[in-house]
Amino acid sequence: MRTPPVLTRGVSPGASAGADSHCAAALASPAPGRRLRLTGALIGLPAALVVVVMASLVLGSNHVSLGQVLTALVDRSDDPGAIVWGSRVPRTVLGLVVGACLGVAGAVMQGQTRNPLADPGLFGVSAGASLAVVLGIYLADVTSVLAILWLAFVGAVVASLVVFGVAALGRGLASPVPLAIAGMAVSALLGAVTSFLVLTDEATLAGYRIWVVGSLSGRTLSGIGPALAIAAAGAVLAVLNARSLDTLALGAELATGLGENLVRARLVGLGAITLLTASAVAITGPIGFVGLTAPHVARSLVGGSHARLLPASALVGAIVLLGCDVVGRLIGGMGEVSVGVVLSVLGGGVFVTIVRRGRMAQL
Template sequence: MTAAPPLRSPAPPPTGTPTTRTTRRLSALTALTALAVMTALALLAVGASLMFGSSRLSPGQVIDTLLHGGTSELHAIVYGVRIPRTVVGVIVGVCLGVAGALMQGHTRNPLADPGIFGVSAGAGLAVVVGVYLLGVTSTSFDVLFALAGALLASIAVFTITAAGSGTASPLPLALAGTAVSALLEALTSFMVLSDRDALGAYRLWVVGSLSGRELATAYAVLPFAAAGLVLALLNTRALDNLSLGTEMAQGLGQNIRTARLTGLAAITLLTAAATAAAGPLGFVGLVVPHLARALVGSGHRYVVPASALLGIALVLSADVVGRLIGGVGEVGVGIVLAVIGGPFFVHVARRRSLVAL
């Protein structure tokens, strides 16, 4: 009696079969649904930023002021304070969220932060130099100095790396950024300890805050933020290729050097704009990309917009909390992010599925 042939498991369907296409469509639908929910969260955060603050106004008063102008006092609060800081908060949230997604994508490091290229250190040193050497006391000039310092620090990091092993690998960039940051922070410490005015200006700036920001601040950093976002969107396909490995990306026709330089330019512009506008804000660029990947998957065409939306929601929500718990003096958004973000990031880091790249 002939034995029956052994049972074989069915072969997986080849790429392009109806099953594969259906899976991709379901994945895309899930990602788009998550993006819609995140858009709603970002809009709610914008609304909360306009409605709540240290000045106790009812939602009806705020809406009436937005639609009809309101009294002179209400107009000054809504149009002079809340709208400018909300606009700046939106720009900062978008910039840090997207910069964090690009940074972690290029370095393949789940703990990578946008400030690793010396951007924050360069901005801080420039603010101190403006006060220490030039006697600058205007917030508008502080923004310009911070922006210039952030860009110059990034250029220094790129120049050092290019003179060595090049930008094809992310490791030399991270090492150069760490070294430049340490040097700039040492110079900053020397100046702030030598001059009381410089110490006061640096102390207010380094906390990270949206308080007192004007629309002029948004206008100053918006061109850099817009240019960074354009480069980030152009870089998404390259990031997906690089996630497969350098050799595989080259096999797919990806120019590694061009991809790295495009991504690094985007990170620099976005982080410089955010740091100049609100000071160095931690946690946003570190954890937001992890949450985005957990919600929409690893494809960067979804991760980048998701990180932007989550960045808006997080920055504005932290700012609202700081306004409500701080009374008249308020609590800087950087402090709120540190208090909330530290324990939360420990929880996220313990879940390997969220930090895997």
């Protein structure tokens, strides 16, 4: 959807202020029906989060009852305590962090591009981050979490610049098809280069496996500090970007007319997307579709104002990721299905549903 140029040229300072207050009012006071949903979201989302966290602590290949889990949380010494603190708690914490990161990154990406299909995993940002990590492992035998974070960050920045650059060369970022296909092509290319690297060197393969599947299995909390710091920085940038995202929803031209500094808004948004994605990839490897799904669910609950949408996306993202991780533990039989695989199956369905609803241009 393109904003007619007439609108921006016609806006005088007075009219701009009027339009500003008008849309601010429209964004701030939801319709009566929506208020009910908002209350539902305020109670429902935290409740769902608690349920998922409990499920993640209780369910898994080793049988531990809810009572044992609750005891073990207080008293680490006995046997269930080793399982709960050794694997379930780290896994749950990391799942929450990564899910929230990807949810917010997806919301910022969809707001920035006004593209309902935007998702850091789908559009090659995660693929770039993991290729950079694999390159680092391959060329320099990188193992420290901090170095991997830097690599993931650089890879995410480069890949997102390429994808957005390709898509923006023409019909604009809001047009879903070029962006989706540019993302697919860039992901395929990066994936092929990664496979190529791995084939040259069997030793890389062992270190690389972690970065290709997107899994919470076997991750620990040690050395996770830098990733959390980067994620926090990304979250701050996302919050700073919230107001700009609201105006950008009206289209870049109208946003400029309303006094938005477009360059700054884009840079802050890009910073938020890459920092959040890079920290998520550094923790779990690439995971798609959380960034796609979470903002859509959140938007249907709390509306389009980013001051509400961003925290809601974080909550929904955490719930979705942890929920899918629990599902993957249960359906795997002897082994377990990684969360990335579960999300890919379900997320494909979400993607098709969004396409079928066909409200592409209305975001």
